[in-house]
Amino acid sequence: MGSHSCILTIDRNQRNLELLAQFLGKEGYETVSVSALESLEQILEHPENIGIALIDISGFDRNIWAYCEKLTELGVPLLVISPQKLINIRQESISHGAHGVLFKPLVTRELTTIIRTLMGDVSHE
Amino acid sequence: MTQLDSKHENLNSGLSGRMETGITGLDEILHGGLVPQRAYLLHGNPGSGKTILGLHFLTAGVAKGERALFLTMGETEDQIRKNAASIGFDLDGVDFLDLAPSPDFFSQVQSYDIFSPADVEREPTTERITAQVEELKPVRVFIDAMTHFRYLSSDDLQFRRQTHSFLRFLVDSGATVVFTSEDSLAQPDDDLQYMSDGIIRLEHDHETRSVCIIKFRGSDFMSGEHSMRLSDHGMEVFPRLLPASEVMQTFTTDILPSGLPELDELLHGGLERSTITIISGPTGVGKTTLGLQFMKEAAERGERSVIYSFEERVDLLMSRSQNINIPIASMAKDGNLSVVQVEPLYYTPDEFARMVRKDVEEKGAAIIMIDSLSGYKLSVRGEDLVLHLHSLSKYLQSMGVAVILINEIEDIMGQFRATEISVSYIADTIIFLRYLELRGELRRAIGVLKKRFSDFQKTLREFEITQSGIKVGKPLSDLRGILSGTPHWQETDKN
Numbered sequence: 296m297g298s299h300s301c302i303l304t305i306d307r308n309q310r311n312l313e314l315l316a317q318f319l320g321k322e323g324y325e326t327v328s329v330s331a332l333e334s335l336e337q338i339l340e341h342p343e344n345i346g347i348a349l350i351d352i353s354g355f356d357r358n359i360w361a362y363c364e365k366l367t368e369l370g371v372p373l374l375v376i377s378p379q380k381l382i383n384i385r386q387e388s389i390s391h392g393a394h395g396v397l398f399k400p401l402v403t404r405e406l407t408t409i410i411r412t413l414m415g416d417v418s419h420e
Numbered sequence: 421m422t423q424l425d426s427k428h429e430n431l432n433s434g435l436s437g438r439m440e441t442g443i444t445g446l447d448e449i450l451h452g453g454l455v456p457q458r459a460y461l462l463h464g465n466p467g468s469g470k471t472i473l474g475l476h477f478l479t480a481g482v483a484k485g486e487r488a489l490f491l492t493m494g495e496t497e498d499q500i501r502k503n504a505a506s507i508g509f510d511l512d513g514v515d516f517l518d519l520a521p522s523p524d525f526f527s528q529v530q531s532y533d534i535f536s537p538a539d540v541e542r543e544p545t546t547e548r549i550t551a552q553v554e555e556l557k558p559v560r561v562f563i564d565a566m567t568h569f570r571y572l573s574s575d576d577l578q579f580r581r582q583t584h585s586f587l588r589f590l591v592d593s594g595a596t597v598v599f600t601s602e603d604s605l606a607q608p609d610d611d612l613q614y615m616s617d618g619i620i621r622l623e624h625d626h627e628t629r630s631v632c633i634i635k636f637r638g639s640d641f642m643s644g645e646h647s648m649r650l651s652d653h654g655m656e657v658f659p660r661l662l663p664a665s666e667v668m669q670t671f672t673t674d675i676l677p678s679g680l681p682e683l684d685e686l687l688h689g690g691l692e693r694s695t696i697t698i699i700s701g702p703t704g705v706g707k708t709t710l711g712l713q714f715m716k717e718a719a720e721r722g723e724r725s726v727i728y729s730f731e732e733r734v735d736l737l738m739s740r741s742q743n744i745n746i747p748i749a750s751m752a753k754d755g756n757l758s759v760v761q762v763e764p765l766y767y768t769p770d771e772f773a774r775m776v777r778k779d780v781e782e783k784g785a786a787i788i789m790i791d792s793l794s795g796y797k798l799s800v801r802g803e804d805l806v807l808h809l810h811s812l813s814k815y816l817q818s819m820g821v822a823v824i825l826i827n828e829i830e831d832i833m834g835q836f837r838a839t840e841i842s843v844s845y846i847a848d849t850i851i852f853l854r855y856l857e858l859r860g861e862l863r864r865a866i867g868v869l870k871k872r873f874s875d876f877q878k879t880l881r882e883f884e885i886t887q888s889g890i891k892v893g894k895p896l897s898d899l900r901g902i903l904s905g906t907p908h909w910q911e912t913d914k915n
Contacts, residue, residue: 311534318535351534378533400536 367392442480445657730795
């Protein structure tokens, strides 16, 4: 998995963060979990170990897009997680640097495949 | 042990290995109880009594020293224990596996939406259930409600597979499983119905409750809807009477005389046991009094009778009878008569039938009088009166009981009709009483219209109720047009 083995998970819902950490842990990934933008700010000061970021946009305001762009600038691939299948969310996510958009509830098999692909890409850089 | 209890006991011992549900009437419908190590679906709307039936099932097991497990996915253990205690259930010996959401589920800490519940909760839930079942090895398991597992499955196919596998696991572990479903138009429980070995359907509307067995693999059962009552004592089920009852006695047509020579002459001896007699006539003509006369005579022989009075108050009936030399108070005191006031709007026909069965099977009643068919009709509440009356009468007949049905007809005089509710065919004997106007006086006449098991006098006789009792006169051979209500003497015709 190389040096970028950690997955940054961003979610307002603490239980969602726990479940993501449990699931990704079983898949062999370490996670860094963040539920507030202030904490995200601090983590982005040292983004070296972050392989990809999973951002659940539920509960955040439009400022979240600025952080998406920042992650893209730092070279961290990101996946946006949305509560609804809305075309404009997909378009906006892509326009702010997202590699893809996933809709809740996540299908575990699909999530594993996407993460493996993205982490593989990173480790080959 | 009562005869009804003993019948229940016999059913159980006869079908060895049956498992009692804890509700006597339901076990009767199931021909002794559930077949063990099978899975049964309780199907019914909210408030139909599914959980109460489950409590009976579990506590009946505990009473026999069996391990019983209540697996709850809706109400919490605490709520269930409190509700059960309020209707007299002691759940001390019942083990609980509480899978109901905790109160803080809706707080941010517990709720989630990132994965489906099927992905998040199925595994830990399955692990908890498996661990509990393996540790306790319950003989009885009640699951309330199985449909909650639907939310732990990704699709219908997965739900069917998982539920099937879960039920097999419980049954293979030695348990008999009763589970409920929350059936709705959006999510019907057809799949659970196919998976179960038996389906007990509970129904209720504003006035009545009923239980019906839809399916029972490996056993016969009493089909149809049977009345059910939920009370402070839990659930009671009243199996519908079927004429071909296993309790059938030898048919006998011994004569039950009235003790009045003229009346017995009219009937060629009296009424027969194991027969059904309708006494028909307009209001106040003396139908009840005539029925009481047979009971008075039976009491003198030491035989017991029961009157089910749907209309007249017991105290009024007692006082009135005392005034005409039918001492029903002392007959009751001696144990030869029981007068039961029946409120037709309270009892269903099946509940009433249960009451009658107790009097016959436990107290050995020889004559039963239902006073009147109009009152009984009220208790039927729009259902098929003839069907219920047929079942009850034929059952009583099969038990060797003489049945007297009091039937009021509306017309005081005029057009003659034996009954107005098409039940004449049930009767072996029809006795009618009529008012007639003779020489400006209101008089009464008695006649026999039908008697299946013997001949009878075809002439009518005058009928009077006096302070010393009933008086039946000589045959009114010279009167013509009696049934019209305005008869005339034959001699008058000649003049």
